[in-house]
Amino acid sequence: MARFFVEPEVLRQDVIQLGGENAQHMKVLRLKNGEEVLLCDGQGREALCVLTENGLVVKERRESASEAAVRVSVYLSFPKADKLEHVIQKATELGAAEIVTFPSARCVSRPDEKSLQKKLERWQKIAQSAAEQSGRGIIPDILVLPSFGEALKRGAQADKALLFYENEQATTLKMALSSGSYQTVSLLTGPEGGLEEAEVHEAREAGFQICTLGKRILRCETAPLCALSAVMYDAGEF
Numbered sequence: 001m002a003r004f005f006v007e008p009e010v011l012r013q014d015v016i017q018l019g020g021e022n023a024q025h026m027k028v029l030r031l032k033n034g035e036e037v038l039l040c041d042g043q044g045r046e047a048l049c050v051l052t053e054n055g056l057v058v059k060e061r062r063e064s065a066s067e068a069a070v071r072v073s074v075y076l077s078f079p080k081a082d083k084l085e086h087v088i089q090k091a092t093e094l095g096a097a098e099i100v101t102f103p104s105a106r107c108v109s110r111p112d113e114k115s116l117q118k119k120l121e122r123w124q125k126i127a128q129s130a131a132e133q134s135g136r137g138i139i140p141d142i143l144v145l146p147s148f149g150e151a152l153k154r155g156a157q158a159d160k161a162l163l164f165y166e167n168e169q170a171t172t173l174k175m176a177l178s179s180g181s182y183q184t185v186s187l188l189t190g191p192e193g194g195l196e197e198a199e200v201h202e203a204r205e206a207g208f209q210i211c212t213l214g215k216r217i218l219r220c221e222t223a224p225l226c227a228l229s230a231v232m233y234d235a236g237e238f
Helices: 020-029 083-094 113-134 148-155 173-178 197-206 223-234
Strands: 002-005 036-040 045-052 055-063 071-077 098-102 141-144 160-164 184-189 209-211
Touching: 002 020, 002 113, 036 055, 071 083, 071 148, 071 223, 083 098, 083 113, 083 223, 098 148, 113 141, 148 184, 148 197, 160 173, 160 197, 160 223, 173 209, 173 223, 184 223, 197 209
Parallel strands: 002 036, 071 098, 071 184, 098 141, 160 184, 160 209
Antiparallel strands: 036 045, 045 055
16 A cells, blocks of 8 residues: 655645655556555654545544654764665654664764755655655654753663773673663764763763673674664564
């Protein structure tokens, strides 16, 4: 079934006419009258519609059934090249509620304000495309924070705020997740060179639990996806 994201106010109409890229996409799909189409508002609501000569007629409005019960935020220090695009796409498919990026001490990539706006627009489109492809009911927000400290302050508000550090050996992700129930999770990972020891100490002081992802060193684009998958499994989403 074809799926399109529309503005929330559009979803409240009884007969809907799609425009712009959605209309072009419908032509490419060569949809015929009588076929069902699912429209989503990107915030967890959707409408089951039937294509007619007059447009898309709404049959049923409902809450999206494809969203995870646990809200997971992925926090990733600015990586090099297009690695963030890969993380955004795959994290969206896996069910992340948002992807947050920020500078840390060892970041090589530090986009300036002018280029960042263009990147943000591209990143959000990648998230939307991945959400459509994977049948999501929401489009994850892509956020950029100005500092490592801001990332800690925001991320620490989750029920479980976890930072992954290659030199941690005592606390595994399994141990961290088994110590009490949770509905919100923050997963924070570093850039290619990892996080500095002082940053890890700062995170601990802010309320983050420091964890290991095992004996192997994972790439900066692999670590957040590994952690996200494990959380979704633990939450019963797989």
